[in-house]
Amino acid sequence: MQKTIIPFGPQHPVLPEPLHLKLTVEDEVITEVIPALGFIHRGLEMLANIRDFHQIIQVVERVCGICSMIHAMCYCQGIEEMMGIEVPLRAKFLRIIWSELNRIQSHLLWLGLFADSFGFESLFMQFWKIREKILDINEATTGNRVIVSVSVIGGVRRDLNSEQMRWILEGLSWVEDEIGRLETTLLSDYTVKKRTVGKGVLSREKAFELGAVGPTARASGIAQDMRMLQYSSFDGLGFEPVVETEGDCYSRSRVRFQEVFRSVDLVRQAAGKIPAGEVRIKVKGRPEGETISRAEQPRGELFYYIKANGTKNLERLRIRTPTFANIPALLSILPGMWLSDVPVVVLSIDPCISCTER
Amino acid sequence: MFKMTPNVMRNLFHKKATRRYPRQIRPTFENVRGALFNEIAKCTFCGACAIKCPSQCISVDKKAGLWIYDLFACVFCGICVDICPAESLHQQSEHRLPLPGRETIMLKAEPKQKIEKTTKIPKEERDDSKD
Numbered sequence: 001m002q003k004t005i006i007p008f009g010p011q012h013p014v015l016p017e018p019l020h021l022k023l024t025v026e027d028e029v030i031t032e033v034i035p036a037l038g039f040i041h042r043g044l045e046m047l048a049n050i051r052d053f054h055q056i057i058q059v060v061e062r063v064c065g066i067c068s069m070i071h072a073m074c075y076c077q078g079i080e081e082m083m084g085i086e087v088p089l090r091a092k093f094l095r096i097i098w099s100e101l102n103r104i105q106s107h108l109l110w111l112g113l114f115a116d117s118f119g120f121e122s123l124f125m126q127f128w129k130i131r132e133k134i135l136d137i138n139e140a141t142t143g144n145r146v147i148v149s150v151s152v153i154g155g156v157r158r159d160l161n162s163e164q165m166r167w168i169l170e171g172l173s174w175v176e177d178e179i180g181r182l183e184t185t186l187l188s189d190y191t192v193k194k195r196t197v198g199k200g201v202l203s204r205e206k207a208f209e210l211g212a213v214g215p216t217a218r219a220s221g222i223a224q225d226m227r228m229l230q231y232s233s234f235d236g237l238g239f240e241p242v243v244e245t246e247g248d249c250y251s252r253s254r255v256r257f258q259e260v261f262r263s264v265d266l267v268r269q270a271a272g273k274i275p276a277g278e279v280r281i282k283v284k285g286r287p288e289g290e291t292i293s294r295a296e297q298p299r300g301e302l303f304y305y306i307k308a309n310g311t312k313n314l315e316r317l318r319i320r321t322p323t324f325a326n327i328p329a330l331l332s333i334l335p336g337m338w339l340s341d342v343p344v345v346v347l348s349i350d351p352c353i354s355c356t357e358r
Numbered sequence: 359m360f361k362m363t364p365n366v367m368r369n370l371f372h373k374k375a376t377r378r379y380p381r382q383i384r385p386t387f388e389n390v391r392g393a394l395f396n397e398i399a400k401c402t403f404c405g406a407c408a409i410k411c412p413s414q415c416i417s418v419d420k421k422a423g424l425w426i427y428d429l430f431a432c433v434f435c436g437i438c439v440d441i442c443p444a445e446s447l448h449q450q451s452e453h454r455l456p457l458p459g460r461e462t463i464m465l466k467a468e469p470k471q472k473i474e475k476t477t478k479i480p481k482e483e484r485d486d487s488k489d
Contacts, residue, residue, distance in 0.1 A: 051412065052410075054410075055410070055411075055412035057412075058412035058413070058433060058435050058437070059412060062433075122362065122366070123362070126365065129375045132375070136387075139387055139390055140387035140388075140390075143389055143390050143391035143436060143449075144390075144391055144434065144435075147433070149391075149435045149436070157436075157440065158389075181364075181365055182365070184361045185361045185362045185365065188361065189361045189362070
């Protein structure tokens, strides 16, 4: 059979962002995949050499719009660790609340896009309808809808009063109910199962070997979640990662679907345990030394390497985003698949190319 | 096979999730970071906003009394509003309307005279007075 090379992307109806895959096919079965990246490189890491280290928060938030809060939180944690700043406990809890809201809206966005990837347009609309509520909560509590810009070095910029907290929890109960209604549609519908079960299987060994992170790794049975570490004050909250064992597209969607409930639960716990007190402390001095900081993004483990030399500009900022770690896993599961399954499998790792290219 | 049907039936008889936008506008929330404006009469042209702005959309000319704001470079983070010592910068809860072309806002006012500081007391004298 003659080999044919089919370009997939960078502009493709199923892809929210430009990822180019060169697919070598033999009679509709993929034999080789070569990725090409670099369509939306913005050089944000280099801005660290030009901008003040406080201003970098707004820069890293724009690495990825969907997980902006977690990028900012991870960066702030790194700088705080380097400067020896003890953040008020209330600020830590507020960061958790906003980052979990961020995770919920990111997962809902993905669940919608995933439904769209196998042609289930009405399910896509349903998920995005629910997501709108989370964006409203973000807008009312932080001031912005997606790039919330509340995290600062030394705490957070806004506080939540008890009425706002109650309103958030009411909103989340509505979200939980609405998503619960879609559970049977997404997880036990015949057509959905036909398109997802057994497609793009990533075994536990392979996931470990290729360094997969986040829901992609958790769907293959690796219970790895940065929230389990003592990151912020999650240790005060009951948290168990969602783990599935099959490693196919269906498990990956299941993991993300269950994680939405887990995040709602975490917000509830955080709202119940949040202590009173100040939310921001004054920061004096400049960072010096080097540090690494890790946080769990909706797509997996986020890694920051920060090097500072005592001036107002950082010497080096390196960001390793989860999609970068998941691309090798994606490339390993694509060969042997039918061409028609490529959109579903590519979307199943939740590719965030803006993150990857920064 | 018809898992979505109950949801479809519910949606048929419930009110719409969307609004008819230009006719029906959702009221904005409080403290939303919307359009930025400067009460130029209060402005002291200290330039703190221009220094702190992460997108560098503000420039200040103290001598000429000019405050220049690039609307399209602004990311609406609200940092300038937080740090403005004269409290002349504000953010409305409404977002700015779309514009047909790139625009900058240039505000001009007489720069305020420097407030005369009270004469400094030499350190030794101050220490003496404490005692």
